Amino acid sequence: MITVKLNTDSIRDKMIVSELDKTPNSIFSTLGINPSGSMVSIDGRTLESHELDLTFEELHVKAGATTSLNSNVKADGGTN
C-alpha cells in the first residue's frame, strides 16, 4: 500500500490510499480527471505520456511510501 498525495489545478493535497500495482492514469480515472494536455510529475519526475500507465512500483515508488502526484495544465506562453 502507498499513500498518493494528489495535486491538480482543482484538487489540493488529496490523500489517496492506493495499491502499488495501480497507475497514475487509474488514479486520475477514478477521480474523473483527464490528464491529457497536462504535465504530470511524480516525486519531482516529469512523466512522459506513456509512463502514465506504468504502475507505481514500476515508477520506483516503494511500499508504505507517500508519493506526490502532480498534474499541471500545459498552457502557452507568449502573447499569441
Add this chain to the structure above:
Amino acid sequence: MPVNLKDNLLLSDDVGYFFHDGFSFSNDAMLKVALRHIAIRRAQDDIEKIKPITFHYSSFNYGNNIAVHIDAYKNHTENIFIFDRSSLPQQTSPLQEGWEELRYEKYPILEFLSKAAPTSIYINKELEKVIVFVAKLNEKWVSSFSSSLFRILTWLFPDTQPDDDELILFKAISERNLDSLEKLSNDVCKTIDFAKEKRQRETEHFKKDLHGWGSGAYYSMVQNLENGAGNTRQSISVKTSELAKLIETLNEQTMQLNALRNSPPPNSDDVFEFFDMHRQLTTLKVEKDYDGKHLFYLINEKIEYYDVDEFVKQFKNKHSDLNKAKFSSEFLEIVYGLFALGKGSVKTRCVFKLTGISQLYPEMHWKYGDTKILPHPHLDMGACLGRNSSAIVAYLANSNWSQAVLQSIVATKNINFRDTHVVMKMMRWLNSKLNSKSKLIVSDKGIEMSLSEFHAYLKELTNNG
C-alpha cells in the same frame, strides 16, 4: 366736507364682491354707489344678470395724444378710464375708429363738469368704454361726474334720460343727500341677497380651486415620489453592485485565509525538500527586501510542449518568418527534426523568483547554470508567462506554492509557435550555434548532442529508413 358713505350697503364687501374696479382713488365712494346702483337695478332682481359698470383711475400722463391713452388701455376690461392730470391733453391726431369726443349742444356737460375741474370725455359706444381727462380731480368733480352718468354712459342711456327711480338717484347724488342715497341703496340691495350669493360663489370658487390645487398637488406628489423612488432604486443598484464586489472580495479573502490557516507556512525544510526532489530545479539564492524574502531558482528543462501542427504550418509556408529568414537547409532540417518529427528536444533554462508564497515571476537575462544552452525565449528573453500566469496566480491565491513552482516548469517546457516574434528569436539563437560543440539538444534516445551531431543523427535515421 368729505362725503361719508361708509355705511352704505352698496359699498359693503358683499356687494363689492360682484364689482371689480381697477385702480381707484380716495374719494371714489359716490361714483361707486352710482355705478353699482345703476348696474343692480338694470339686472331686475336677477343677480346673474348684473353687468358691473367699472372704472379705472390713473394719474399717468401719456402726453397730448388721446389715441395713445386709448391704446394703452385697450386691453382693460373696465368701462370708465379716468386720467387725472395737471392739465388736459391737446388732441394732436385723429381719434381711432369708434371713438368720439362727448359733446352735446343741448346739454353742456363738459362745461358743467369743468366748473369742478377742467374735463374732456371720449366715448366708444360699441366698446362701452369712456375715457375721461380731468385736471386735478376733486370730490366736487366726483359728485358732478356721478350725477351726470346718464349723459355719459350713452350705451346705457341712449335717450340720455334716466327712468324715474334713477332720476331720484342722480338727484340725491347731485344734492349730496346721504340719507336719501342710503335709503335708495338699501332698497336696491334688498331685492338680492348678496351675502348668500357671495358665499355660494366663493364656495364654488374654492371647490374649483381646491380641486385644481388638490389634483395638481396629487400628481405633483406622485411625480416627486416616482422621481425619488427612481433615484433611490438607482442608488440601491449602485450600492448593491458595490456590495456585491465587496462580498466577492471578502469571499476571495476568506478563501485565501482559510487556505492559509489550513496550510501552515512552509518551513525551509519543506521548501528545500521540494526543490531537491525535482532534478530540473536548482535553488540559487535567497534575498530579502521590503517585499519580503525572495527565493531565486533555476529551471533546466527541455522544450517539449508546443503545437506541432502550428510549427509544420509555418515551416511549409514559404512566406513565413521562418522561411523569409533564409536559414540554411541544414538548419531547417534540424528544426524540422526537432519540432515536427520529435527526434530531439532543445535544452533551455530560466530563473524564477518566488516571493513568500504570494508571487512568482520569471527573471530575465540571468547567467546562472549552463549559459551555453538556450535561454528560454518567452521567459528569459521576455519574462512572459502567457496563459501559465493565470494558473500560477490561481495556485498562489490558495497558497499552493508547490503547484505554482510546478507550473513554472510547465512554462519552461513550452514554446508558443503562434508568438512568431519570440520563435524567431529562438531560431536565430539556435542558428548562431550551428557550429558550436555545446550539447544543446537531447535526442529522443536521451543522448545529449550538439546541433551538428543532431543533424548527423537525423541523416542516419533517414539512411536507415
